[in-house]
Amino acid sequence: MRKIYVIGIGAGDPDHLTLQAAKAIGRTDVFFVLDKGEAKESMIELRRRLMKAYGRPSRRIAEGRDPDRDRRPVDYEGTVADWRSRRSQVTEALISEHLLDGETGSFLVWGDPSLYDSTIAILEEILDRGQTLFEYEVVPGISSVSALAAKHRIGLNRVGQPFQVTTGRRLAEGWPDGVDDVVVMLDAQQAFAAHPEADIYWGAYIGTEDEILASGRVGDVGEEIAKTRAAARERHGWIMDTYLLRRDDSRGSE
The missing domain is CATH 3.40.1010.10 (Tetrapyrrole methylase, N-terminal domain)
Incomplete structure (x- = not known):
């Protein structure tokens, strides 16, 4: 066999x-x-x-x-x-x-x-x-998810709370119910922009010599991440990026 x-x-x-x-x-x-x-x-x-x-x-x-x-x-x-x-x-x-x-x-x-x-x-x-x-x-x-968390020195979940891994296409349909921490992969449309009050921990080409990291409130860093992402994709011809979106767990749905 x-x-x-x-x-x-x-x-x-x-x-x-x-x-x-x-x-x-x-x-x-x-x-x-x-x-x-x-x-x-x-x-x-x-x-x-x-x-x-x-x-x-x-x-x-x-x-x-x-x-x-x-x-x-x-x-x-x-x-x-x-x-x-x-x-x-x-x-x-x-x-x-x-x-x-x-x-x-x-x-x-x-x-x-x-x-x-x-x-x-x-x-x-x-x-x-x-x-x-x-x-x-x-x-x-x-995975890029665990590598992302290690690079930003964060946990993916908060105490006693779940998190969800999803795609940019799904996030564009709305924030998932029942979670305040969302890991997003395969996001070609920068769906995070619809959530300016959330915190983002973003990384591209994680673990390679071309690695790029950024973090902060989406409303403050989201536009710069989008520009950086577009420039990197143009330069390399492809991009693989992952990010964690985290919102205040007392805030509820945005």
Whole structure:
């Protein structure tokens, strides 16, 4: 039986790699990489560094082209489902062609595989089709959420209180009920601007040499964060940012 590891490699700092992840990389025969184009080359470079540092000298790399998708679709869920299906077909072809019986393959996943990453769902879709068989194991990693909290030296929750992790698209629909601390990922529209009285702890490219951090009251720093974000995205061709929004728990809904 072929085996696949889904390995969380952290938010960007090579030192985020766990001992468990390093051992899994060392057991890998084939690394699968989906190329996102030249703008994402720096994301792939970290993976290459980890393969070289911890992988076998005989390791192989199988590369495929990550399908494009509409980033501002009218039917968001339908568009994502279609993209995942096309991505699973590319992934299945790579596994079938490059991973031999008895070998181990790995996907090196940014952050933690359980948090806003599609690799697990794609592997399940492949197995559901029943044409390509393998077993797989997930190795957790340090997420951008935990790295963000560490960089700002804050806790994600306050005493006895919950917090919620959501997306910018959901936050744009309104502040989630029942929480005063909201971690936001995948926010291309700076939805935090609608909450000027909240405090924000923001970070981009966390753990890399390009890391940018900012914090303060949204009404005071929100515009500058938006400008910084736009400039950084233009410079790098991509951006990965995360933030915590925190409001006074006595204030209620805004």
